[in-house]
Amino acid sequence: MRSISKKVILAGSFCVGKTSLISRFVYSRFPFNYQTTLGVRIDKKAVELENTSINMIIWDIGGEQSQARVPESYYLGSSGVIYVFDLSRPSSFYNMAADIEFIRQKLPKAPIVIVGNKMDLLDERTLEEVKSILPLEPDFYTSAKAGANVENVFLKLAQAMINVSK
Amino acid sequence: MNEKSLFEQLQTILLQEERKSRLEINKKVQDIKEEVTDLKDEVEVIKEDVSGLKEDYQNDEKFGSKVEPIFNNKIKDLKVNFQQYFGHEVKETIKAEIKYSRDEFIETLYPIIGQIVRRYVKYQFDGFLQNVSDKMEKAFSPGWYWKRMKAFFAGVSSEELLVKESMNIRIEEAFVIHLESGLLIGCYSSNNTTDVDLIAGMLTAIKAFVQDAFREKEYGELETIEYGKYRILINHFHKYYIASVLTGVFDSHFKQNLDKHLMHFSGKHVPDSIKDVDDRLFESVSKRLKVSIQEFESEYNI
Numbered sequence A: 001m002r003s004i005s006k007k008v009i010l011a012g013s014f015c016v017g018k019t020s021l022i023s024r025f026v027y028s029r030f031p032f033n034y035q036t037t038l039g040v041r042i043d044k045k046a047v048e049l050e051n052t053s054i055n056m057i058i059w060d061i062g063g064e065q066s067q068a069r070v071p072e073s074y075y076l077g078s079s080g081v082i083y084v085f086d087l088s089r090p091s092s093f094y095n096m097a098a099d100i101e102f103i104r105q106k107l108p109k110a111p112i113v114i115v116g117n118k119m120d121l122l123d124e125r126t127l128e129e130v131k132s133i134l135p136l137e138p139d140f141y142t143s144a145k146a147g148a149n150v151e152n153v154f155l156k157l158a159q160a161m162i163n164v165s166k
Numbered sequence B: 001m002n003e004k005s006l007f008e009q010l011q012t013i014l015l016q017e018e019r020k021s022r023l024e025i026n027k028k029v030q031d032i033k034e035e036v037t038d039l040k041d042e043v044e045v046i047k048e049d050v051s052g053l054k055e056d057y058q059n060d061e062k063f064g065s066k067v068e069p070i071f072n073n074k075i076k077d078l079k080v081n082f083q084q085y086f087g088h089e090v091k092e093t094i095k096a097e098i099k100y101s102r103d104e105f106i107e108t109l110y111p112i113i114g115q116i117v118r119r120y121v122k123y124q125f126d127g128f129l130q131n132v133s134d135k136m137e138k139a140f141s142p143g144w145y146w147k148r149m150k151a152f153f154a155g156v157s158s159e160e161l162l163v164k165e166s167m168n169i170r171i172e173e174a175f176v177i178h179l180e181s182g183l184l185i186g187c188y189s190s191n192n193t194t195d196v197d198l199i200a201g202m203l204t205a206i207k208a209f210v211q212d213a214f215r216e217k218e219y220g221e222l223e224t225i226e227y228g229k230y231r232i233l234i235n236h237f238h239k240y241y242i243a244s245v246l247t248g249v250f251d252s253h254f255k256q257n258l259d260k261h262l263m264h265f266s267g268k269h270v271p272d273s274i275k276d277v278d279d280r281l282f283e284s285v286s287k288r289l290k291v292s293i294q295e296f297e298s299e300y301n302i
Helices: A018-027 A096-106 A124-133 A150-165 B003-058 B060-100 B102-138 B142-154 B158-167 B196-214 B252-269 B279-299
Strands: A002-011 A040-049 A052-061 A080-086 A112-117 B170-178 B184-189 B224-227 B230-236 B240-247
Touching: A002 A018, A002 A150, A002 B279, A018 A040, A018 A052, A018 A080, A018 A112, A018 A150, A040 A150, A040 B196, A052 A150, A052 B196, A080 A096, A080 A150, A096 A112, A112 A150, B003 B060, B060 B102, B170 B196, B170 B279, B184 B196, B184 B279, B196 B230, B196 B240, B230 B252, B240 B252, B252 B279
Parallel strands: A002 A052, A002 A080, A080 A112
Antiparallel strands: A040 A052, B170 B184, B170 B240, B224 B230, B230 B240
């Protein structure tokens, strides 16, 4: 089986659950104590798809109000992006369209998976209301706390990165 | 003169003194009354002041605003004259503490002072080594002939050969890292470091941070990172960089030789264009890197 390494970055506003998503995906656990990410932290996990092992080197970038404030060099060489926002905090998705556009300009070839996290904090009716005001439709609604859809986010991105590599 | 008039005259004569003293007494009584009234007024004023003070005392904000300037002045005074007021006592206390708690004191200070001393010694030693090298370049004596010959065949200078054994230089690890993504293209490790992928990523993040932080001030690249006994030398190439983790003391000649060696390795064994960082590339580069470093160590008699 061929093994290939890819750099993946998690972007999005602060306190949207980027680190928790990684923790759930890589270590299968949810960190109950919130600690803000300073600068960047790196984790890795390999997933197997189409007879290829994708060694995902995941850069968890400290949250900023706008992606334009993230050091430019953190984006360099990224093969995929997971953009995370908090479904329960509208200020975390007001800038989503501009942020995604900014990332697309930086990384024109990299697939972007959009994730609405903290689904567990909303009841069904509120979730529907939030969906109706989102500037862009996310690819997944997740809960890092409950583990809902977390694996799928990374698998979808891995698949998209393989498709780009072909 | 009739009888009545005489009586009145007599009365005037007899009571004249009495009348005078009565008038004086009346005046004194009047003065005392006035004084009492004044005192009453003053008491009222004092009562009001006391009541105001009581109110201020019970109100934290008001009390604070009254007391704060006094404390601030005192603190200012202490700051300026602390040494004069307490210098002697502090000196004596520290002396006593050092005398009676020597072990604890050393334990607390060692991590800080130890590092400073170690860095200083290392710095001085680097300087010394450089100095020896410079002098030896010019020196000639028959006694060094054999050493020079040996060094010549080993590809190093005789002074390097002489001090090398005691320097204990060691290339602990080397990483070939993709410049932009921070992905690991190849690595050599003499002690099987746990997660080389994460090290490569974090080194790249540190480089990126430094570059971003100083972009507007100066153009350049991060070339060295020092941590404890480790020194990480970074050699930049077009699409990747090589980070070599070294221990021991070495001079600029050693570094130049290592630079040359890595340049040679880079031109020969790492592809110019890297599309994907996969296991085949990793194994190929790692294998060649290991051979290359072993060759260098052997050439340099490490």
